[in-house]
Amino acid sequence: MSVSVSHLPSSLVLLGAGKMGGAMLEGWLAQGMPPAGVTILDPRPSEDMERLCRDRGIALNPAAPRPPEVLVLAVKPQLLDDAAKDLNRLVGPQTLIVSILAGKTIGDLRKRLPAAHAVVRAMPNLPASIGRGATGAAASDDVSEAQRLVADNLLKSVGVVEWLPSEDLIDAVTALSGSGPAYVFHLVECLAEAGIAAGLPADLAQRLARATVTGAGELLFQSELSPETLRQNVTSPGGTTAAGLQVLMADPGGLKALMKSTVAAAKTRAEELAG
Ligand SMILES: NC(=O)c1ccc[n+]([C@@H]2O[C@H](COP(=O)([O-])OP(=O)(O)OC[C@H]3O[C@@H](n4cnc5c(N)ncnc54)[C@H](OP(=O)(O)O)[C@@H]3O)[C@@H](O)[C@H]2O)c1
Incomplete structure (x- = not known):
């Protein structure tokens, strides 16, 4: 910078x-x-x-x-x-x-x-x-x-x-970007666990999950495209990513609602800690 x-x-x-x-x-x-x-x-x-x-x-x-x-x-x-x-x-x-x-x-x-x-x-x-x-x-x-x-x-x-x-x-910034890196680290943990559940050896799943999140983050950093466009670009209709995203983006019950309550809880805590 x-x-x-x-x-x-x-x-x-x-x-x-x-x-x-x-x-x-x-x-x-x-x-x-x-x-x-x-x-x-x-x-x-x-x-x-x-x-x-x-x-x-x-x-x-x-x-x-x-x-x-x-x-x-x-x-x-x-x-x-x-x-x-x-x-x-x-x-x-x-x-x-x-x-x-x-x-x-x-x-x-x-x-x-x-x-x-x-x-x-x-x-x-x-x-x-x-x-x-x-x-x-x-x-x-x-x-x-x-x-x-x-x-x-x-x-x-x-x-x-x-x-x-x-x-x-x-307080909202604290809940989003202040605490956000921990949410992303947890995403890596969850992705690795899901890979293990899908049959991968633990160390391989962890390495792949980590490389996937850091690689996707770097791509987002380097690209001028929106996250939505980047997502759409890797989602072929009827393909494997589409099948996965159907679960992740379910409404209700998908990641959006979970992320909203995650950030809301962090914001409430930030408000409580003032003083
Ligand atoms: N780390 C983050 O991701 C992050 C993100 C956003 C905001 N912040 C904010 O950044 C601030 C610092 O966090 P940090 O993670 O850098 O903490 P930290 O690593 O513990 O750094 C604080 C430093 O201040 C020293 N210190 C203690 N008492 C002091 C005094 N009276 N006068 C001068 N220095 C003193 C500490 O020494 P000792 O270790 O010997 O006590 C330590 O070296 C916090 O207020 C935190 O809310 C941190």
Whole structure:
């Protein structure tokens, strides 16, 4: 995902350099963000993170960091209260806060960080760790166009970004793309089990199911055709795929209804976790 270096911030503090924070950091560096402008705050960084900071000249846990242009929050949501105590001094009048904390609303963040002005709340997903994430993002009213562009570039460095007209939609985004990779992993499990039930040895069924889902995903990624057209293109009338899809697409009782209740349950849980 190519981003414009001129729209990356000149100073950035990353709070929490774990899986997601670390993936974003790698994306920013790969896009040409000057390492000298980055500061990492993480009380227990991994050895890899320590080495990266040493090799690239990134400040790691300096004694008194100054308020940056962008403060990225990437700790576990339950650690926000703990971390917030020391954070207010990092929020200047021009600081844009970008939070990827699941379930924490812009209002929740303002409560913990009274100095906060501009806030972007984003929900990435696991494939961000390989630069192929899908992120939904919402901005508070006081985020300027320039700040939105900066946030867009930061988030784009780990995949696609969809800007939401309202923060209310984040719970639905969480339920679809945030939790979605796990649904797809489960699809692979189910496909493999079905293959075993159809007579294949277990390891062969698992290898085929995995390769089928990753191959179909890559095809979808590379193709400009809709998923519907791609499906129709491999479905000959009266053929084997048509016979399988007749079951999968049954109405009622097919995948559509199951997926609807899956996403609805995840959305309800996302709503419950806010606060
Ligand atoms: N992973 C995902 O797929 C995903 C998707 C969407 C959103 N998110 C959100 O991304 C955030 C981070 O998730 P993650 O999976 O990257 O978690 P993670 O791997 O546990 O990373 C969090 C990092 O923050 C560190 N940390 C703990 N307390 C801190 C403090 N007071 N100050 C600074 N750093 C501190 C942790 O250190 P220790 O390990 O030593 O505690 C860890 O290195 C979460 O809020 C999550 O909701 C994650």
